[in-house]
Amino acid sequence: MMAMPEQTDSMFPPLNDAQIARLGAFGEKRQAQPGEIIFDLGDANHGVFVILEGSLEIIGVSDTEETVLRVIGQGTFTGEVNQLSGRRSLVRCRAREATSLLEIGRSNLRRILQTDDTLGEIFLRAFVVRRLFLIDHSVGDAILIGSSNSSDTFRLRAFLGRNGHPHTYVDVDRDPDVQAVLDQFEIHLTDIPVLICSGKLVLRNPTNAEAAECFGLNAGIDENSVYDLIVVGAGPSGLAAAVYGASEGLNVLVVESTAPGGQAGSSSRIENYLGFPMGISGQELANRAFVQAEKFGAHIAIARSARALKSIKPPYTIELDDGKSLHSRSIIVASGAQYRKLNLANLAQYEGSGVYYGATQVEAQLCSNEEVVIVGGGNSAGQAAMFLSAHAKHVHLLVRGPGLSETMSQYLISRIEACREITLRPWTEVVALEGEAHLERVHWRNGQTGETDVQGIQHLFLMTGACPNTSWLSGCLAMDSKLFVKTGPDLGKEWTSTRPPFMLETSLPGVFAVGDIRAGSVKRVASAVGEGSMAVQFVHRVLAEETPALRAST
Ligand SMILES: Cc1cc2nc3c(=O)[nH]c(=O)nc-3n(C[C@H](O)[C@H](O)[C@H](O)COP(=O)(O)OP(=O)(O)OC[C@H]3O[C@@H](n4cnc5c(N)ncnc54)[C@H](O)[C@@H]3O)c2cc1C
Numbered sequence: 001m002m003a004m005p006e007q008t009d010s011m012f013p014p015l016n017d018a019q020i021a022r023l024g025a026f027g028e029k030r031q032a033q034p035g036e037i038i039f040d041l042g043d044a045n046h047g048v049f050v051i052l053e054g055s056l057e058i059i060g061v062s063d064t065e066e067t068v069l070r071v072i073g074q075g076t077f078t079g080e081v082n083q084l085s086g087r088r089s090l091v092r093c094r095a096r097e098a099t100s101l102l103e104i105g106r107s108n109l110r111r112i113l114q115t116d117d118t119l120g121e122i123f124l125r126a127f128v129v130r131r132l133f134l135i136d137h138s139v140g141d142a143i144l145i146g147s148s149n150s151s152d153t154f155r156l157r158a159f160l161g162r163n164g165h166p167h168t169y170v171d172v173d174r175d176p177d178v179q180a181v182l183d184q185f186e187i188h189l190t191d192i193p194v195l196i197c198s199g200k201l202v203l204r205n206p207t208n209a210e211a212a213e214c215f216g217l218n219a220g221i222d223e224n225s226v227y228d229l230i231v232v233g234a235g236p237s238g239l240a241a242a243v244y245g246a247s248e249g250l251n252v253l254v255v256e257s258t259a260p261g262g263q264a265g266s267s268s269r270i271e272n273y274l275g276f277p278m279g280i281s282g283q284e285l286a287n288r289a290f291v292q293a294e295k296f297g298a299h300i301a302i303a304r305s306a307r308a309l310k311s312i313k314p315p316y317t318i319e320l321d322d323g324k325s326l327h328s329r330s331i332i333v334a335s336g337a338q339y340r341k342l343n344l345a346n347l348a349q350y351e352g353s354g355v356y357y358g359a360t361q362v363e364a365q366l367c368s369n370e371e372v373v374i375v376g377g378g379n380s381a382g383q384a385a386m387f388l389s390a391h392a393k394h395v396h397l398l399v400r401g402p403g404l405s406e407t408m409s410q411y412l413i414s415r416i417e418a419c420r421e422i423t424l425r426p427w428t429e430v431v432a433l434e435g436e437a438h439l440e441r442v443h444w445r446n447g448q449t450g451e452t453d454v455q456g457i458q459h460l461f462l463m464t465g466a467c468p469n470t471s472w473l474s475g476c477l478a479m480d481s482k483l484f485v486k487t488g489p490d491l492g493k494e495w496t497s498t499r500p501p502f503m504l505e506t507s508l509p510g511v512f513a514v515g516d517i518r519a520g521s522v523k524r525v526a527s528a529v530g531e532g533s534m535a536v537q538f539v540h541r542v543l544a545e546e547t548p549a550l551r552a553s554t
Contacts (some may be wrong), residue, residue, distance in 0.1 A: 054099025235262020266358025354439020
């Protein structure tokens with residue numbers, strides 16, 4: 001058995017007597033014998049345990065050994081972010097001696113978070129700090145075995161990373177011990193990427209949905225309910241709608257095809273979002289919003305995509321890509337936009353193995369000390385250039401036009417001009433890509449001189465804007481010529497109901513569109529968050545309009 005280094009008390013803050021007394025009304029007392037397992041790795045739906053007397057061991061479990069992460073004593077409590085959603089535990093917890101405990105179930109825990117400011121803050125802060133610790137120390141139930149030349153490995157690493165699921169990554173190209181792990185599970189090198197869940201279940205090149213299923217990321221989601229509100233997409237606009245909807249008492253389900261955060265989640269640093277003067281990574285902003293939504297009781301389904309909107313009046317049916325259906329009295333469409341691609345024949349071959357659409361820590365690790373190319377002249381390209389210049393050997397920033405002044409904020413232009421690790425290449429376009437399993441060479445051409453150049457560069461970041469994610473809505477909602485969803489006054493004759501449409505309401509009454517997917521929206525985090533929050537006010541009005549007959553039928 002191994003021991004972990006000392007951790008700070010922000011992770012296990014002791015509660016005082018008065019606070020424990022307040023919690024008494026929400027829990028049930030129980031006794032544990034020395035050595036008794038209180039909950040195990042993979043257990044779900046148990047409560048949080050407050051130690052009234054005695055002590056507990058919090059233990060990380062790998063296939064071969066236990067690691068005592070911490071011994072906690074009187075006044076402290078168990079639990080982490082998974083406790084909010086009823087997902088499976090990532091650690092084992094054992095009584096070290098005869099111990100007296102107060103168990104608080106999930107629904108009471110949520111009540112405390114919502115009604116007791118002081119205790120709510122203590123619990124939430126501890127849960128978040130513990131999750132960060134588990135991620136940093138790869139404590140949990142997942143081992144991913146992959147290769148840096150494999151796009152599916154990149155996909156799964158990004159999926160686990162963006163969902164904040166702690167995992168150990170073993171790279172077959174770099175780690176000599178990998179064969180030993182593979183032998184243990186009778187896996188051939190040709191099967192990678194491989195995901196080992198809970199020390200046993202082995203998935204060979206799983207889809208994101210299979211990985212989510214394996215880790216129980218969607219545990220506790222009721223597919224048979226008629227929700228008050230289904231939000232499609234967990235980018236900034238969808239998460240804002242979830243926080244406001246759930247905090248105002250609506251029964252809310254969010255459906256997200258990959259991971260919370262959307263486009264913003266792929267940004268290394270957002271500096272213009274109000275309240276974060278030092279900037280915040282898109283991933284951190286998404287994690288905070290995700291915890292906030294769960295705190296208020298919103299349900300968030302991960303790796304599930306909406307495939308169609310079926311009915312034309314409430315309750316609406318959303319068909320998912322796995323063939324299942326969900327029902328709701330109102331819908332907020334927040335499925336945003338996806339990255340525009342370059343018109344290069346073999347582009348798809350290198351996506352995830354040399355071609356990337358976001359610049360986060362995952363990508364930065366892959367191109368550490370190597371040259372990179374970024375295509376694009378907008379703020380996202382500028383942020384990526386600044387972020388990657390701290391990791392890569394050199395950054396080539398390619399723009400089709402004469403420069404950045406038309407498309408990028410001045411604060412970023414000034415930083416780029418002052419950064420020796422970045423070379424701006426105006427009038428330049430990527431014209432070809434080459435390589436075997438991984439991107440090896442990038443060809444670019446100067447549109448003014450006609451000169452072409454080939455560089456042995458293995459990392460290309462495409463930051464060339466986005467197109468709306470509306471294919472799943474085709475034929476159901478009125479859209480503009482670029483397939484963004486029309487709302488409110490823009491609908492004109494496409495609105496057929498007797499009352500005027502609410503702002504942000506689409507051509508279907510009770511279905512709203514917010515954020516980047518909405519025609520005429522400002523493509524910014526703040527405006528997406530604002531629209532997601534506002535739409536909830538209109539949802540209340542629509543739900544209040546419902547006929548009693550409809551309410552009774554659901
Ligand atoms: C790299 C980068 C950096 C940026 N930096 C900034 C910045 O510094 N400041 C700023 O203000 N803005 C910035 N932006 C813009 C900002 O991120 C977007 O305006 C904002 O994310 C839009 O939010 P949204 O919720 O409307 O959509 P999105 O962020 O696009 O989120 C949509 C979500 O819906 C999901 N989805 C799509 N289709 C489906 C489906 N069928 N079923 C279920 N889920 C689905 C997607 O997976 C995604 O998670 C940046 C964008 C990028 C790409």
